[in-house]
Amino acid sequence: MIPFLVYIAIFVAAFYVVSYIAQKTAKRDYTSLKTVTFGDESAVRSNRAASFISIVTLFVIWGAFTGSKMLPGFMHAPGPFFGDTSFTYTAEANGQRDDAEVHFRVHRPDETPEPIEIDPGEGFAKNDSELVVAWRSKLLRVDRNDEISKSDGATVVAINGEPIAPGGSVAVNGGIVTLSDKGTPSFEPDSGLQMEPIWLPSPEGVVLRTVEIASTGFQGSTLWEHLGFSLYRVLLGFLCGALVGIPLGYAMGLSDWFRGWFDPIVEFMRPVPPLALIPLVIIWAGIGETGKIILLFLAALWIMAISARSGVSGVKISKVHAAYSLGASKWQIMRHVIIPNSLPEIFTGARVAMGVCWGTVVAAELVAAEKGAGKMIVAASKFQNTDIVIMGIILIGIIGFGIDVLMRYAEKILVPWKGKG
Amino acid sequence: MSGLSIDNISMRFDLPDGGHVQALKDVSLDLQAGELLSVLGPSGCGKTTLLNIVAGFLAPTEGQIVLNGHQVTGPDAERGMVFQQGALFEWMSVRDNVGFGPSMKGMPSKEKAEIVDHLLDVVGLQDFKEKAVYELSGGMQQRVSLARCLANDPDVILMDEPLGALDALTREKMQSLVLKLWKETGKTIILITHSVEEALLLGERLLVMAPRPGRIHKEYRLPFADLGVGQDLREVKKHPDFAVKREEILGMIWDMEEEIMGRSEDAA
Numbered sequence: 001m002i003p004f005l006v007y008i009a010i011f012v013a014a015f016y017v018v019s020y021i022a023q024k025t026a027k028r029d030y031t032s033l034k035t036v037t038f039g040d041e042s043a044v045r046s047n048r049a050a051s052f053i054s055i056v057t058l059f060v061i062w063g064a065f066t067g068s069k070m071l072p073g074f075m076h077a078p079g080p081f082f083g084d085t086s087f088t089y090t091a092e093a094n095g096q097r098d099d100a101e102v103h104f105r106v107h108r109p110d111e112t113p114e115p116i117e118i119d120p121g122e123g124f125a126k127n128d129s130e131l132v133v134a135w136r137s138k139l140l141r142v143d144r145n146d147e148i149s150k151s152d153g154a155t156v157v158a159i160n161g162e163p164i165a166p167g168g169s170v171a172v173n174g175g176i177v178t179l180s181d182k183g184t185p186s187f188e189p190d191s192g193l194q195m196e197p198i199w200l201p202s203p204e205g206v207v208l209r210t211v212e213i214a215s216t217g218f219q220g221s222t223l224w225e226h227l228g229f230s231l232y233r234v235l236l237g238f239l240c241g242a243l244v245g246i247p248l249g250y251a252m253g254l255s256d257w258f259r260g261w262f263d264p265i266v267e268f269m270r271p272v273p274p275l276a277l278i279p280l281v282i283i284w285a286g287i288g289e290t291g292k293i294i295l296l297f298l299a300a301l302w303i304m305a306i307s308a309r310s311g312v313s314g315v316k317i318s319k320v321h322a323a324y325s326l327g328a329s330k331w332q333i334m335r336h337v338i339i340p341n342s343l344p345e346i347f348t349g350a351r352v353a354m355g356v357c358w359g360t361v362v363a364a365e366l367v368a369a370e371k372g373a374g375k376m377i378v379a380a381s382k383f384q385n386t387d388i389v390i391m392g393i394i395l396i397g398i399i400g401f402g403i404d405v406l407m408r409y410a411e412k413i414l415v416p417w418k419g420k421g
Numbered sequence: 422m423s424g425l426s427i428d429n430i431s432m433r434f435d436l437p438d439g440g441h442v443q444a445l446k447d448v449s450l451d452l453q454a455g456e457l458l459s460v461l462g463p464s465g466c467g468k469t470t471l472l473n474i475v476a477g478f479l480a481p482t483e484g485q486i487v488l489n490g491h492q493v494t495g496p497d498a499e500r501g502m503v504f505q506q507g508a509l510f511e512w513m514s515v516r517d518n519v520g521f522g523p524s525m526k527g528m529p530s531k532e533k534a535e536i537v538d539h540l541l542d543v544v545g546l547q548d549f550k551e552k553a554v555y556e557l558s559g560g561m562q563q564r565v566s567l568a569r570c571l572a573n574d575p576d577v578i579l580m581d582e583p584l585g586a587l588d589a590l591t592r593e594k595m596q597s598l599v600l601k602l603w604k605e606t607g608k609t610i611i612l613i614t615h616s617v618e619e620a621l622l623l624g625e626r627l628l629v630m631a632p633r634p635g636r637i638h639k640e641y642r643l644p645f646a647d648l649g650v651g652q653d654l655r656e657v658k659k660h661p662d663f664a665v666k667r668e669e670i671l672g673m674i675w676d677m678e679e680e681i682m683g684r685s686e687d688a689a
């Protein structure tokens with residue numbers, strides 16, 4: 001909740017700051033001279049400063065609420081309590097009272113420090129020393145070394161001199177002491193506003209883990225093998241889908257019989273999400289490579305068939321007529337008119353299909369796989385390796401985005417006539 | 422025998438709702454080789470349908486087209502077509518568009534290159550040879566269309582409102598170009614237009630068609646096309662006969678339009 005409020009505050013503040021600066025340094029280009037901008041889509045240009053600040057803000061908030069070492073300390077949200085603290089408890093037994101101290105050393109989950117050396121002290125209640133993991137509360141069997149233990153009738157009646165009853169709690173230095181219903185005190189160190197690494201690791205934690213996984217691997221495969229396997233499946237599945245789907249789409253665009261025969265199948269399969277096919281594919285082909293390739297083949301097939309079909313139907317009849325009047329044969333029309341005319345549509349379809357395939361492969365690997373990006377993140381989540389999960393999600397996003405950028409680039413190079421007909 | 426004979430053509434479209442449209446009724450016309458015919462008429466009178474039948478894209482319900490002694494049964498390189506717009510292949514350069522016909526015939530590339538170069542010179546696009554067609558203006562694109570058609574050396578050139586989408590100035594230049602090409606190549610040309618002036622300027626013969634059913638209303642033989650070759654077309658328009666003919670034909674078409682309006686009002 002607090003990170004969200006901080007985010008909104010930065011959003012608004014950055015807007016005013018950037019607008020103010022922009023006003024001071026205004027350019028006089030065409031769009032800036034438009035008086036009607038609200039509702040003129042072409043006047044809405046993505047504000048680069050906003051994009052930049054947006055990304056920086058995400059990382060800063062991430063770092064601030066995870067105590068990142070890349071941020072100076074004053075930018076951190078209040079963190080959990082670390083270090084040594086203590087409180088005094090008062091035990092009562094057989095009408096007598098005695099005080100004893102409990103010393104804590106609150107440490108990070110991944111550290112195992114030495115316990116604090118203490119001397120047991122006077123009286124029947126003896127001093128205790130405990131190690132406490134930050135963010136975790138700890139039940140304190142303070143009576144276990146006392147001369148009169150709880151089972152002998154000793155009860156804790158005060159903390160730091162403040163009387164306490166079962167169910168009550170007292171704030172002490174560095175945390176809160178609560179007395180359970182059965183009279184056992186527990187200590188909960190102050191958690192502050194930062195996230196525990198097990199929920200959300202710091203950015204550098206994720207980066208370090210990425211570097212580590214990239215060199216030593218995870219679950220018997222290196223990071224590149226995991227990602228490479230996913231990519232390989234996508235490419236192979238997409239290629240098979242395109243190899244069958246495009247000719248099928250052409251046939252549907254050129255022949256009544258093919259159109260009639262396959263229309264019901266294609267129109268029925270199109271709205272079925274590929275993820276819904278995973279169970280059936282697993283039953284039929286098992287969880288190995290074949291099953292995944294079949295799934296991705298099916299994911300790409302209908303999209304490619306439909307885009308090829310509409311690419312053919314979209315050819316302007318005057319172009320076909322012109323080609324016939326220039327003496328072209330049917331085959332030449334196919335080769336020189338219909339195919340090039342349909343390429344832009346096919347590229348658009350391929351972009352969609354690649355996106356769907358990438359999503360499908362990750363989902364399929366989540367369900368069952370030996371290697372792959374999806375497999376890596378489910379395995380990591382079972383071991384609570386949140387840093388690997390986050391790294392995996394970021395890499396999956398980057399690769400998906402990269403595929404799209406590459407496809408758009410290829411489109412620009414290979415079909416420069418797109419939309420120019 | 423040489424020449425194009427449109428022999429008693431009728432065309433009836435059956436509509437999905439069970440009715441039908443009589444797009445053409447008993448249209449007959451003979452064209453000598455090398456004649457330039459312009460066709461005029463209110464929209465919907467069957468001009469495009471007639472041209473598509475001559476091109477071989479449509480089979481008439483009655484009648485036949487005979488070119489140089491043989492019957493037309495489908496599209497063929499002997500009958501070239503120039504469309505209004507958007508019929509160029511945008512995935513090819515200007516050069517490849519113009520060379521399309523020769524390529525399809527498998528002409529050796531040297532010979533083809535000569536033809537393409539010559540025609541690009543004729544239409545004044547030599548400098549744009551390597552450009553993509555979508556980089557050209559509308560007028561330049563139509564010049565590419567003309568060159569592409571001529572590269573195939575057809576006997577008959579069919580044009581369906583080829584200049585309809587151009588601005589007035591470009592249009593005037595293109596009209597001169599069409600006249601020049603007609604005189605130089607001696608092709609038989611049928612040109613559809615909805616501009617009376619254009620029909621007068623470019624038609625050695627002029628056909629006015631009437632709608633419902635589409636038929637030939639009146640035919641003219643005109644001197645203006647011959648006068649216009651190698652002359653400023655604005656001079657031709659000053660010819661005393663020109664204004665007379667223009668008014669006469671405009672009135673004719675005006676009456677037809679009124680009649681159509683009247684009929685649809687009756688129906689309503």
Ligand SMILES: Nc1ncnc2c1ncn2[C@@H]1O[C@H](COP(=O)(O)OP(=O)(O)O)[C@@H](O)[C@H]1O
Binds near residue numbers: 444
């Ligand atoms: N494929 C078709 N199906 C049904 N009616 C058609 C078809 N093509 C043309 N028509 C009709 O035939 C008539 C003539 O059309 P067209 O030849 O396009 O006229 P024009 O080119 O003179 O404007 C119109 O009434 C049109 O609606």
Ligand SMILES: [Mg+2]
Binds near residue numbers: 468469470
């Ligand atoms: Mg028409």
